[in-house]
Amino acid sequence: MKHEHVPRPLQLDTLALHATAGAPAGSAPVAPPIVLSTTFERNPDGSPPSGHYYSRAGNPNRDAYERCLAALEGATDAAAFSSGLAATIALLQTLSPGDHVVFPQEVYFGTANAVREVAVPWGIQATFCDTTDPDAIRSELRPSTRLIWIETPSNPMLSVTDIAASAVVAREVGALLVCDNTWPTPILTRPLEHGADFVVHSSSKYIGGHGDVIGGIVAVGPTLHAQEAFRRLRTLQTAGGAVPSPFDCWLLHRGLKTLAVRVRAQSDSALRVANFLVAHPGVSAVLYPGLEDAPGHEAAARQMSAFGGMFSFQVRVGRDASLAVASRLRLFTHATSLGSVESLIEHRASIEGPGTSTPDTLLRVSVGLESADDLLEDLIQALDGL
Numbered sequence: 276m277k278h279e280h281v282p283r284p285l286q287l288d289t290l291a292l293h294a295t296a297g298a299p300a301g302s303a304p305v306a307p308p309i310v311l312s313t314t315f316e317r318n319p320d321g322s323p324p325s326g327h328y329y330s331r332a333g334n335p336n337r338d339a340y341e342r343c344l345a346a347l348e349g350a351t352d353a354a355a356f357s358s359g360l361a362a363t364i365a366l367l368q369t370l371s372p373g374d375h376v377v378f379p380q381e382v383y384f385g386t387a388n389a390v391r392e393v394a395v396p397w398g399i400q401a402t403f404c405d406t407t408d409p410d411a412i413r414s415e416l417r418p419s420t421r422l423i424w425i426e427t428p429s430n431p432m433l434s435v436t437d438i439a440a441s442a443v444v445a446r447e448v449g450a451l452l453v454c455d456n457t458w459p460t461p462i463l464t465r466p467l468e469h470g471a472d473f474v475v476h477s478s479s480k481y482i483g484g485h486g487d488v489i490g491g492i493v494a495v496g497p498t499l500h501a502q503e504a505f506r507r508l509r510t511l512q513t514a515g516g517a518v519p520s521p522f523d524c525w526l527l528h529r530g531l532k533t534l535a536v537r538v539r540a541q542s543d544s545a546l547r548v549a550n551f552l553v554a555h556p557g558v559s560a561v562l563y564p565g566l567e568d569a570p571g572h573e574a575a576a577r578q579m580s581a582f583g584g585m586f587s588f589q590v591r592v593g594r595d596a597s598l599a600v601a602s603r604l605r606l607f608t609h610a611t612s613l614g615s616v617e618s619l620i621e622h623r624a625s626i627e628g629p630g631t632s633t634p635d636t637l638l639r640v641s642v643g644l645e646s647a648d649d650l651l652e653d654l655i656q657a658l659d660g661l
């Protein structure tokens with residue numbers, strides 16, 4: 276009997292480095308050059324030789340970055356934008372005025388703001404619900420529901436939405452499921468494998484990974500319906516023009532090459548730090564799906580290979596004390612954003628302002644690549660000073 280060798284699919288660590296290989300042999304540079312040119316010379320017959328003709332429509336650095344992210348997400352294609360919110364708005368613009376979208380109550384603050392300030396005035400109907408409960412999503416559905424938007428774990432409460440259960444609800448009404456995968460990254464969660472149609476990222480976070488570039492990207496699954504919507508998204512990318520620069524794409528593509536090692540190390544440290552804080556008398560709550568008694572732990576374990584570098588905790592004695600902890604820390608910088616190599620901490624309620632439902636004792640932590648021992652020492656000195 277003849278055994279055919281079926282090649283095993285490459286692991287994500289390998290794909291991140293080799294998904295876009297295939298440059299011509301010879302003296303091709305190993306690190307890709309940045310192609311700044313806005314325009315590309317045509318063949319004598321007028322056809323574009325490299326497939327490119329003008330950089331708003333396409334650029335070699337953007338192509339390489341999009342192909343690499345698509346490979347990591349198990350997507351057929353991806354489209355890069357100049358920010359996570361530009362990607363979000365473009366995806367909503369694939370719809371028509373009057374179409375309805377369900378969003379999570381605990382959606383990223385900037386996404387809720389973009390929906391209220393941009394999408395709703397343009398004619399999108401939006402409702403917000405507790406997406407951690409599939410029946411809550413189901414009760415929002417209307418004949419005009421076109422998209423269900425989820426984000427998991429949520430920001431900053433770390434609530435877990437079950438992607439597969441949300442996909443079942445979306446299929447019931449023929450709506451597309453969009454998953455904001457900024458926090459887990461494809462290293463920990465691949466939403467398309469759980470039935471999502473689109474994955475959205477703010478690549479300003481873990482993908483860039485060094486806190487020095489703003490970007491967004493949308494990856495698409497294989498169904499006909501999703502592919503059709505993606506063609507419209509491509510048109511919006513080119514015709515709307517919210518594209519990232521070649522240098523931004525080069526930085527983001529470089530970020531993908533170290534994404535797996537960064538995210539796994541950050542997840543390991545976050546789990547250690549979160550477990551330490553649970554036992555600290557100055558802390559009243561730790562919100563992290565990696566904790567075995569966390570409400571979302573089981574759903575998270577089904578769709579995440581580790582629990583990520585983000586968690587929140589609440590300081591027992593109140594708002595002023597939690598702000599004091601944030602400013603007393605030496606290794607955690609008191610600043611917004613997440614997913615960078617440096618640890619960051621933030622008092623979300625002050626950023627979100629009046630009317631927020633975020634508890635005023637809550638601190639959100641993005642664990643960086645410092646030694647977890649040093650991070651623990653730093654938290655001990657900041658909390659013991661209370």
Ligand SMILES: *Cc1c(COP(=O)(O)O)cnc(C)c1O
Pocket residue numbers: 358359360361383385386426430455457458476477478479480489490491
């Ligand atoms: C930051 C963020 C966004 C928005 O992305 P920008 O790049 O800041 O426009 C969207 N979703 C999540 C979960 C984020 O953390």
